[in-house]
Amino acid sequence: MITNKEKPLTPNLPAIKRLANEISKANVSRLVLVHGGGSFGHPIAEQYTIMDGYKNRSQIMGFSKTRQAMIALNKLVVDSLIQHNIPAVTVQPSSCIITKQGRIQLMEEKPLRKLLEMEFVPVLHGDAVLDSDKGFAILSGDQLVSSLAIKLNAERIIIGIDVDGLYASDPKTDSTAQLIQHVTLQELRKLHHKIEENKVTDVTGGMFGKMMELMPAVEKGIQAMIINAAKSDNVYKALKSEKVSGTVIKRGEEVA
Amino acid sequence: MITNKEKPLTPNLPAIKRLANEISKANVSRLVLVHGGGSFGHPIAEQYTIMDGYKNRSQIMGFSKTRQAMIALNKLVVDSLIQHNIPAVTVQPSSCIITKQGRIQLMEEKPLRKLLEMEFVPVLHGDAVLDSDKGFAILSGDQLVSSLAIKLNAERIIIGIDVDGLYASDPKTDSTAQLIQHVTLQELRKLHHKIEENKVTDVTGGMFGKMMELMPAVEKGIQAMIINAAKSDNVYKALKSEKVSGTVIKRGEEVA
Numbered sequence: 340m341i342t343n344k345e346k347p348l349t350p351n352l353p354a355i356k357r358l359a360n361e362i363s364k365a366n367v368s369r370l371v372l373v374h375g376g377g378s379f380g381h382p383i384a385e386q387y388t389i390m391d392g393y394k395n396r397s398q399i400m401g402f403s404k405t406r407q408a409m410i411a412l413n414k415l416v417v418d419s420l421i422q423h424n425i426p427a428v429t430v431q432p433s434s435c436i437i438t439k440q441g442r443i444q445l446m447e448e449k450p451l452r453k454l455l456e457m458e459f460v461p462v463l464h465g466d467a468v469l470d471s472d473k474g475f476a477i478l479s480g481d482q483l484v485s486s487l488a489i490k491l492n493a494e495r496i497i498i499g500i501d502v503d504g505l506y507a508s509d510p511k512t513d514s515t516a517q518l519i520q521h522v523t524l525q526e527l528r529k530l531h532h533k534i535e536e537n538k539v540t541d542v543t544g545g546m547f548g549k550m551m552e553l554m555p556a557v558e559k560g561i562q563a564m565i566i567n568a569a570k571s572d573n574v575y576k577a578l579k580s581e582k583v584s585g586t587v588i589k590r591g592e593e594v595a
Numbered sequence: 596m597i598t599n600k601e602k603p604l605t606p607n608l609p610a611i612k613r614l615a616n617e618i619s620k621a622n623v624s625r626l627v628l629v630h631g632g633g634s635f636g637h638p639i640a641e642q643y644t645i646m647d648g649y650k651n652r653s654q655i656m657g658f659s660k661t662r663q664a665m666i667a668l669n670k671l672v673v674d675s676l677i678q679h680n681i682p683a684v685t686v687q688p689s690s691c692i693i694t695k696q697g698r699i700q701l702m703e704e705k706p707l708r709k710l711l712e713m714e715f716v717p718v719l720h721g722d723a724v725l726d727s728d729k730g731f732a733i734l735s736g737d738q739l740v741s742s743l744a745i746k747l748n749a750e751r752i753i754i755g756i757d758v759d760g761l762y763a764s765d766p767k768t769d770s771t772a773q774l775i776q777h778v779t780l781q782e783l784r785k786l787h788h789k790i791e792e793n794k795v796t797d798v799t800g801g802m803f804g805k806m807m808e809l810m811p812a813v814e815k816g817i818q819a820m821i822i823n824a825a826k827s828d829n830v831y832k833a834l835k836s837e838k839v840s841g842t843v844i845k846r847g848e849e850v851a
Contacts, residue, residue, distance in 0.1 A: 399682045399715065406684050407673055414666055421663060426655045428662050434690035437705050447703035449693050453725040457649065459659065469709040 340501050340568050341416065342377030349378055350412065355419045358499075358574055362460075363423035365578035369455055369494075371487055372420075372427070375480040376465045379412035380405055384477055389467050390441075393474025402475055405467040406433060413464050420462065428459045432466040432478055441476040443486050455491070463487070481552035488556040496553065496561060497577045499568025504586030505546050518584070522550075523591025524557055553588060563588040596757050596824050597672065598633025605634055606668065611675045614755075614830055618716075619679035621834035625711055625750075627743060628676075628683070631736040632721045635668035636661055640733055645723050646697075649730025658731055661723040662689060669720050676718065684715045688722040688734055697732040699742050711747070719743070737808035744812040744819075752809065752817060753833045755824025760842030761802050774840070778806075779847025780813055809844060819844040 341358070343349040362370070376384070384390060387401020413429055420427035435447040454461045465480035481498075488496050506516040527550055534547065546565075553563045566573045566585035576583045597614070599605040618626070632640070640646060643657020669685055676683035691703040710717045719739055726732035737754075744752050762772040783806055790803065802821075809819045822829045822841035832839045 393713065399713070400677070400680065403673075403677050403682045403684050403715065407670070407677060410666065410670055410673075410685060414663070414670060417659075417663055417666075421656070421659050424656065426659045428659050429666060429687070429690075431685070431687040431690040434685075434687045434706055435703055437709065445703075445705060447691055447701075449701060450690055450725050453693065453727075457655070457725070457730060459655065469706050469713075471709075474713060 340377070340499060341374060342379055342412065344378050347378050347382040348408065348411070350415050352415070352419075354569070355416055357571065358568065359416075359419040359423040359425065361572065361575035362420070362578065363425050365575050367578050368458065370460050370578075371451075371455070371491065371493075372416075372460060372462045373480045373484045373487070374413070374416055374462070374464045376409055377412065379408040380465060380467070380477075383408050384467060389475060390477045392470060392472075392476060398475075402467055409464055409466050413462065416464075417462055420460065426459045427462050428454055430454070430461045430463050432463050432483060433468045436466075436468055436478065438468050438470045438476045438478055440472050441470065441478070443478070443482065444471055446486070446490070448490060451487075452491075479552065481549050485552050485554075485556040488561050489559055493556070493561050496556060496563040497574070498549065498553070498563065498565045499574050499577075500546075500549075500565060501567065501569045502546075503567045503584055504565045505550065519586055520584075521587050521589065523589055524554060525591050527551075527554060527588070550588065557588050557590055560590055596633070596755060597630060598635055598668065600634050603634050603638040604664065604667070606671050608671070608675075610825070611672055613827065614824065615672075615675040615679040615681065617828060617831035618676070618834065619681050621831050623834050624714065626716050626834075627707075627711070627747065627749075628672075628716060628718045629736045629740045629743070630669070630672055630718070630720045632665055633668065635664040636721060636723070636733075639664050640723060645731060646733045648726060648728075648732060654731075658723055665720055665722055669718065672720075673718055676716065682715045683718050684710055686710070686717045686719050688719050688739060689724045692722075692724055692734065694724050694726045694732045694734055696728050697726065697734070699734070699738065700727055702742070702746070704746060707743075708747070735808065737805050741808050741810075741812040744817050745815055749812070749817050752812060752819040753830070754805065754809070754819065754821045755830050755833075756802075756805075756821060757823065757825045758802075759823045759840055760821045761806065775842055776840075777843050777845065779845055780810060781847050783807075783810060783844070806844065813844050813846055816846055 341355050383405045387398045417427045437445045468478045470476035505519045508516045510516040564587050566583050568574050573583050597611050639661045643654045673683045693701045721736035724734045761775045764772040766772040820843050822839050829839050
């Protein structure tokens with residue numbers, strides 16, 4: 340969404356500006372923002388296989404470059420937020436988080452909590468982090484969102500992507516794809532089981548991995564909503580709790 | 596040194612590039628780099644009196660802007676280091692440190708230690724941080740250097756500035772000022788006492804505050820050296836333990 344995914348290291352500055360404006364207009368309190376890597380982090384991380392962990396010295400410069408690319412993208416985001424009068428402050432995930440096998444093992448939360456207490460808007464991002472087993476790993480924005488929502492006892496999670504939500508098939512290749520407006524954890528688990536059993540690929544267009552990451556937060560009773568942030572005012576409306584088309588993930592009755 | 600101090604937000608790119616080249620050429624292991632704020636952090640921090648702590652809401656955007664200015668300067672530094680093939684990785688101090696009355700109270704060191712273990716070159720900087728008493732504070736690069744040297748059991752500290760070292764008077768205003776080549780902690784304490792007693796200003800041109808910050812590390816037996824980084828090859832020579840004109844601070848006999 341905030342980068343041009345076809346071109347490495349190319350921001351989508353109009354989208355960044357528009358979203359900063361929507362967030363500013365909504366003016367909600369106790370907001371934490373997390374963005375992904377788009378065409379900044381991913382191509383370099385893939386080139387140096389950072390997600391596989393440390394294998395040899397040739398990856399070392401690749402890790403430095405991945406980190407630096409994420410700083411570059413984050414700087415554009417935070418510059419724009421500040422221009423829209425949002426007291427945005429970067430919290431660099433790799434400076435305060437260590438993963439173990441790619442999962443958050445340790446996080447120093449005090450600076451983040453103190454920022455929220457003082458009514459700043461902390462901004463985090465997917466990042467290349469140190470991993471206690473693998474040397475290094477990629478920490479996705481999705482894992483970070485879910486983990487932060489639990490730690491901070493969030494009211495809700497809003498995920499802005501470039502499609503309307505979870506579809507029964509991939510909307511980018513299937514024009515008859517049906518949007519799933521509500522899904523429960525039980526339904527997601529069944530879908531997961533089906534994918535695992537049949538060794539089928541993720542027919543939803545990569546959305547299922549995102550859903551899986553959000554499940555632990557939803558299990559704690561935090562509602563998660565996936566919306567199309569590429570459509571004007573969707574982020575604004577979601578922040579203001581106005582009606583927006585998308586997919587809502589709810590815990591459902593069985594664990595209530 | 597790495598910024599034009601007369602002009603806000605103006606980097607000294609030739610100096611950054613030259614220093615990156617000297618550091619690359621020296622190729623030392625277990626190196627941690629720390630830079631200051633120069634004309635990036637200081638003018639904004641002063642404008643919003645960030646160093647006085649939180650007083651009112653009008654400072655909030657100033658804190659965001661100070662943080663963002665330090666990210667901008669750090670990005671230029673790390674970009675240049677990476678261009679010189681140094682596996683530099685930013686560790687954002689404000690993401691892992693909380694101060695209390697301006698002094699480091701808490702620091703999550705694991706990411707930094709792990710980076711060193713993997714032979715990266717961590718890069719830190721003076722920063723606007725959260726403070727448990729004052730809301731926020733300025734953490735100087737000097738305090739950070741001293742604290743990190745103690746935590747990491749450093750072999751030595753090299754401080755690169757734009758004069759040759761500690762002078763008996765200010766070399767920028769007194770052309771007959773004498774460079775002090777060696778100074779012990781006892782001598783520094785006497786000088787401190789004299790300054791406190793007579794309420795005289797720091798005649799050494801602001802160098803004394805820097806010295807005071809380094810004292811705790813020197814007390815632990817870590818040698819600190821102040822050199823003129825504006826002179827070509829001084830940083831290279833100091834890293835290679837070659838002879839460089841400057842001021843060496845030693846613990847001295849009395850605490851040996």
